[in-house]
Amino acid sequence: MASTIPKKSDSALRRTVVDEATVRFCGDSGDGMQLAGTQFTTTSALVGNDVATFPDFPAEIRAPRGTKAGVSGFQIHFSSKEIFTPGDTVDALVAMNPAALATNLMDLRDGGILIVNKDAFEKKGLAQAGYQTNPLEDESLDSYRLHAIEMTKLTRLAVEGLGLSTKEADRCRNFFAMGLVYWLYDRPLAPTLRFIEQKFGKRPDVAQANTQVLKAGFHYGETIEAISTQYHVEPAKLEPGTYRNIMGNMATAWGLMAAAHASGKRLFLGAYPITPASDILHELAKHKNFDVLTFQAEDEIAAMTATIGAAFSGVMAVTASSGPGIALKGEGLGLAVIIELPMVIINVQRGGPSTGLPTKTDQSDLYQALFGRNGECPMPVIAAQSPSDCFYIAQEAWRIAVRYMTPVFVLTDGYIANGSEPWRIPNLDELPAIPVQHPTARDRHLHDENGHFLSYTRDKHLARPWAIPGTPGLMHRLGGLEKQDGSGNVSYDPQNHHHMIETRARKVALIANDIPAQKLDGPDKGQVLVLSWGGTFGACATAVHTLQAEGKSVSHCPLRYLNPFPKNLGEILQQFDHVLIPELNMGQLRTVIRGEYLLDAIGLNKMQGKPFSVGEIVSKIHELLKV
Amino acid sequence: MSIETTLPVLKPADFASNQDVRWCPGCGDYSILAQMKKILPTLGVPQENIVFISGIGCSSRFPYYMETYGMHSIHGRAPAVASGLKTCRPDLQVWVITGDGDGLSIGGNHLMHTIRRNMDLNIILFNNRIYGLTKGQYSPTSPLGKMTKSSPMGAIDNPLHPLSIAIGCEATFVARSIDTNIKHLAAVLKRAAEHQGTAFIEVYQNCNVFNDGAWNYAKDRETKLEKTLSLEHGKPLIFGKDRDKGIRLNGMEPEVVELGKGISEDDLLFHDEKSPEPSLAYLLSRMRYEDGFPEPIGVYRCVDAPRYDDMANQQLEQAVKEKGKGDLAALFHSGETWTVG
Ligand code: SF4
Numbered sequence: 011m012a013s014t015i016p017k018k019s020d021s022a023l024r025r026t027v028v029d030e031a032t033v034r035f036c037g038d039s040g041d042g043m044q045l046a047g048t049q050f051t052t053t054s055a056l057v058g059n060d061v062a063t064f065p066d067f068p069a070e071i072r073a074p075r076g077t078k079a080g081v082s083g084f085q086i087h088f089s090s091k092e093i094f095t096p097g098d099t100v101d102a103l104v105a106m107n108p109a110a111l112a113t114n115l116m117d118l119r120d121g122g123i124l125i126v127n128k129d130a131f132e133k134k135g136l137a138q139a140g141y142q143t144n145p146l147e148d149e150s151l152d153s154y155r156l157h158a159i160e161m162t163k164l165t166r167l168a169v170e171g172l173g174l175s176t177k178e179a180d181r182c183r184n185f186f187a188m189g190l191v192y193w194l195y196d197r198p199l200a201p202t203l204r205f206i207e208q209k210f211g212k213r214p215d216v217a218q219a220n221t222q223v224l225k226a227g228f229h230y231g232e233t234i235e236a237i238s239t240q241y242h243v244e245p246a247k248l249e250p251g252t253y254r255n256i257m258g259n260m261a262t263a264w265g266l267m268a269a270a271h272a273s274g275k276r277l278f279l280g281a282y283p284i285t286p287a288s289d290i291l292h293e294l295a296k297h298k299n300f301d302v303l304t305f306q307a308e309d310e311i312a313a314m315t316a317t318i319g320a321a322f323s324g325v326m327a328v329t330a331s332s333g334p335g336i337a338l339k340g341e342g343l344g345l346a347v348i349i350e351l352p353m354v355i356i357n358v359q360r361g362g363p364s365t366g367l368p369t370k371t372d373q374s375d376l377y378q379a380l381f382g383r384n385g386e387c388p389m390p391v392i393a394a395q396s397p398s399d400c401f402y403i404a405q406e407a408w409r410i411a412v413r414y415m416t417p418v419f420v421l422t423d424g425y426i427a428n429g430s431e432p433w434r435i436p437n438l439d440e441l442p443a444i445p446v447q448h449p450t451a452r453d454r455h456l457h458d459e460n461g462h463f464l465s466y467t468r469d470k471h472l473a474r475p476w477a478i479p480g481t482p483g484l485m486h487r488l489g490g491l492e493k494q495d496g497s498g499n500v501s502y503d504p505q506n507h508h509h510m511i512e513t514r515a516r517k518v519a520l521i522a523n524d525i526p527a528q529k530l531d532g533p534d535k536g537q538v539l540v541l542s543w544g545g546t547f548g549a550c551a552t553a554v555h556t557l558q559a560e561g562k563s564v565s566h567c568p569l570r571y572l573n574p575f576p577k578n579l580g581e582i583l584q585q586f587d588h589v590l591i592p593e594l595n596m597g598q599l600r601t602v603i604r605g606e607y608l609l610d611a612i613g614l615n616k617m618q619g620k621p622f623s624v625g626e627i628v629s630k631i632h633e634l635l636k637v
Numbered sequence: 638m639s640i641e642t643t644l645p646v647l648k649p650a651d652f653a654s655n656q657d658v659r660w661c662p663g664c665g666d667y668s669i670l671a672q673m674k675k676i677l678p679t680l681g682v683p684q685e686n687i688v689f690i691s692g693i694g695c696s697s698r699f700p701y702y703m704e705t706y707g708m709h710s711i712h713g714r715a716p717a718v719a720s721g722l723k724t725c726r727p728d729l730q731v732w733v734i735t736g737d738g739d740g741l742s743i744g745g746n747h748l749m750h751t752i753r754r755n756m757d758l759n760i761i762l763f764n765n766r767i768y769g770l771t772k773g774q775y776s777p778t779s780p781l782g783k784m785t786k787s788s789p790m791g792a793i794d795n796p797l798h799p800l801s802i803a804i805g806c807e808a809t810f811v812a813r814s815i816d817t818n819i820k821h822l823a824a825v826l827k828r829a830a831e832h833q834g835t836a837f838i839e840v841y842q843n844c845n846v847f848n849d850g851a852w853n854y855a856k857d858r859e860t861k862l863e864k865t866l867s868l869e870h871g872k873p874l875i876f877g878k879d880r881d882k883g884i885r886l887n888g889m890e891p892e893v894v895e896l897g898k899g900i901s902e903d904d905l906l907f908h909d910e911k912s913p914e915p916s917l918a919y920l921l922s923r924m925r926y927e928d929g930f931p932e933p934i935g936v937y938r939c940v941d942a943p944r945y946d947d948m949a950n951q952q953l954e955q956a957v958k959e960k961g962k963g964d965l966a967a968l969f970h971s972g973e974t975w976t977v978g
């Protein structure tokens with residue numbers, strides 16, 4: 011169809027090279043916006059851009075069609091430079107219905123490109139979105155470059171003759187929007203055509219329809235005079251290597267698998283479905299041929315305690331959840347600490363308290379990870395700072411767990427778990443080896459003079475031996491009652507209890523000797539130090555780079571190790587006039603830093619279920635620079 | 638050096654750990670411990686392959702007294718701990734020690750799901766109808782009206798019946814025994830150990846400190862033959878000191894009948910532990926002495942069914958067969974990739 015319309019004259023087309031751009035697709039949760047976003051991401055990555063993405067899932071999965079609660083979005087920031095965030099504002103917004111427009115327009119920059127499906131702006135849709143008048147017909151959108159396109163109609167025309175029902179035809183609309191945006195940003199269609207082939211191969215009519223619609227959207231851009239500028243983003247100069255795009259939860263799963271491989275262990279995941287952590291379970295459940303056992307437990311408590319049983323059995327034992335689930339695991343975590351078995355506990359943080367905001371991001375479980383158990387119950391806590399960092403943090407967690415015989419907490423969050431970025435695929439020999447040794451009856455130093463195995467004998471890391479069932483001569487009993495150091499027998503001795511509490515704390519503190527020194531991005535003294543942790547890394551790094559380029563005295567200290575802190579952290583903090591700690595909570599790290607270093611750190615706190623924008627951090631730093 | 642091909646011959650005493658047993662003198666737990674030590678050497682399972690997992694409560698101290706691997710875990714969670722262990726290591730023989738409070742109250746959820754998965758575990762529920770460790774509150778099996786510290790005017794919670802619950806959860810092996818009936822207990826424990834899949838055993842256990850005599854009717858020389866009925870597969874349900882009474886089915890209901898007077902053994906209900914449908918086992922689990930029935934002891938149900946631990950491991954093997962052994966490099970490079978030169 012489109013090919014019969016003459017292309018616009020070359021004089022009408024301007025091709026502009028830009029460093030970077032941010033695009034957001036939004037529509038009803040049934041409009042295929044996540045698919046559009048991931049396809050655009052893959053394509054952008056394949057042409058060599060650096061990319062960062064932010065999927066925004068609807069708050070309610072089954073919200074009525076066309077309502078604001080059912081709006082789903084996907085934002086992609088792509089660049090010829092290295093980038094760390096999905097972008098503060100959007101250059102081009104695709105809104106498939108009025109509700110999507112109403113809930114997303116505020117993020118479109120002035121003069122930005124606005125593409126809407128005009129057909130969806132009818133009475134009911136407008137009313138559902140709360141519009142009194144049709145915004146396409148009044149002047150409210152005048153400050154944007156609006157393209158109101160009859161996407162439903164054009165999509166139906168494009169699939170005419172394929173024998174699809176209207177419903178099936180309408181389901182292809184997202185491909186029209188994609189085709190148009192592909193043209194707008196000069197992206198090739200080939201990767202998505204390959205995807206269509208793979209995904210819909212069993213339904214050739216549907217595959218054909220999607221292909222035709224994608225092309226129709228692309229040709230529409232080529233043809234329509236109203237869209238006069240095409241943008242081009244050159245490849246980024248990334249470190250040489252083979253890349254793929256990776257999402258945080260997938261990176262976590264693969265990191266766990268890599269760690270299991272590096273330690274020669276079977277991987278066990280005990281989990282109960284919970285947003286936004288379930289994708290770790292889904293990903294691992296796919297890889298049974300890697301000796302990965304997934305156990306979907308009856309509840310979070312069983313997920314935790316089955317993980318403890320798995321750890322006792324001698325495998326790499328992991329549980330993954332989010333805040334409410336971690337709350338239920340608290341008692342089990344206490345047992346894991348006192349029986350000193352290695353395991354990994356992952357919290358993909360979401361908005362709390364209680365059920366809170368399941369699909370939205372937050373960093374408010376740091377206290378929970380550090381303190382959320384009865385008794386003196388120290389656990390190492392580490393946090394991933396980006397989607398691909400999840401891969402490395404998962405391995406680091408297991409390395410620490412087995413060397414120190416302790417459960418290790420990993421914090422990620424909904425933002426990095428569902429976000430994605432290019433990842434340079436490592437060679438397996440680049441990955442850390444994680445040696446594990448189990449004692450045998452021949453290890454005489456682990457026995458008393460009567461030949462009884464001393465299950466709480468400690469090595470130089472204060473770790474006890476990981477003796478596993480099935481090993482002759484090492485039979486022993488673990489349990490939640492206080493243990494006598496050395497023998498591992500139940501002990502109510504006051505001095506022993508005091509000693510054991512100190513020993514468990516000292517063991518975790520010792521890990522500070524075994525982690526890299528904290529690195530600083532920028533000069534090691536100056537006016538403002540931005541201390542970030544976990545997922546706020548990207549926005550903080552970008553903000554600091556922006557200000558450094560302006561010659562401002564700002565440095566960035568991105569923390570991954572939260573318990574224990576790197577040994578040189580205190581020293582770093584002392585060298586700046588101000589320490590700013592941006593957090594998606596009320597200031598949890600700030601309290602800990604103040605307590606630990608008696609330092610009056612300043613907070614920047616946001617509790618909106620959304621990550622920081624770069625602008626928010628930049629303006630707070632400006633404020634401090636003036637002081 | 639010779640290679641040992643046979644297992645060392647073990648005695649019950651070999652299964653005693655070096656820890657002092659700290660139950661109250663006279664507690665029914667001692668007898669269960671003794672019977673366990675007696676049967677373990679007869680099973681042909683290497684000592685180091687046996688694991689006891691417990692929760693919290695008097696009975697849950699059990700693992701400390703066994704010279705095997707063990708874990709005294711947290712309240713109610715033993716079935717879940719054991720499930721993780723057994724799924725990863727089907728080569729181990731795993732026992733779960735629990736009580737009426739631990740297993741049916743705080744841990745009811747785990748018990749239910751472990752049983753329905755038919756995880757290959759042997760679960761022994763020590764039923765003393767009281768909270769012993771916390772010094773005498775009513776438990777989920779305490780009868781209505783039971784006066785305790787926490788129910789001074791009598792318990793108003795309707796009690797649970799452990800075997801009915803296990804059968805409702807599709808248990809493949811269900812049995813009941815009594816702490817003092819040591820021959821019977823040993824035989825039931827042995828059969829549980831030999832069963833593949835979840836074996837659930839309720840043991841009437843006397844807490845002589847906080848609920849002494851709760852099971853007297855089933856234990857006393859004078860009453861036990863009238864108040865209990867020993868189940869035998871394929872045999873009619875007969876009981877009584879003179880073996881002169883039996884259980885007959887009247888429609889859907891059991892009834893006690895006297896033999897002779899025109900009623901012969903052939904008229905009685907015959908026990909069938911292999912029945913694919915659990916209805917008979919359930920009916921037996923509902924017979925209670927308060928209602929004028931003898932309470933059946935022995936094996937109620939013993940059927941074969943697929944086991945979770947086994948299937949989980951089979952799926953791993955099948956996945957390797959279908960997809961080949963996992964290759965991390967290939968996985969990382971799957972899907973769309975690009976190279977920066
Ligand atoms: S309190 Fe009762 S159940 Fe507990 S050890 Fe004493 S007698 Fe046994």
